[in-house]
Amino acid sequence: MTNTKDPKRAMDSSPVTSNSAAGPVTFSQVFGQQCQLMEAAVQSLHTLNDQISHFIVNKSKTLDEDEDAFLPSEKESLKNSMSLMRHLLMDAQAGILSMMDDNKQLALRIEGAIQAAGQEVTSLRAELSATSRRLAELGGPGPGPGPGPAEPALMDNSQHGAQGQKLILEEERSY
Helix, strand or coil: CCCCCCHHHHHCCCCCCCECCCECCCHHHHHHHHHHHHHHHHHHHHHHHHHHHHHHHHHHHHHHHCCCCCCHHHHHHHHHHHHHHHHHHHHHHHHHHHHHHHHHHHHHHHHHHHHHHHHHHHHHHHHHHHHHHHHHHHCCCCCCCCCCCHHHHHHHHHHHHHHHHHHHHHHHHHC
């Protein structure tokens, strides 16, 4: 956790921005900044919890001595309410700390997935480049003017395809 004495100052920190010299902002950096804010919130909850504990210990003695302040049932209700608030604060702190840990793990998974996708894109680009080179080699210019060796085959296939479509249309009309 951050040892910040002033949680408000920690919450006023500037956001993480992309700097061309520093490179792109990562999810870990963004989640790290959010964790700093959450740590400040946890610290505030901890301080409030300490204040409630102090009130329960010190002020309850004062309430016991000053019989006119509250009725006995009100004193007991106040102590129970303070204890309940302490437990709720501790639950909130635990929830925030758990969420911070989950966010860190999520950031690492996201960055891993982005890195894997980047590697896959690089691999596909290399494969596409190799395929383009092979097609260029196969479709290179022949011994004279006119289409290369691959182009007549493509034209033959398209002619056969067009003839096949004409036959299908003629058969459909005959029914």
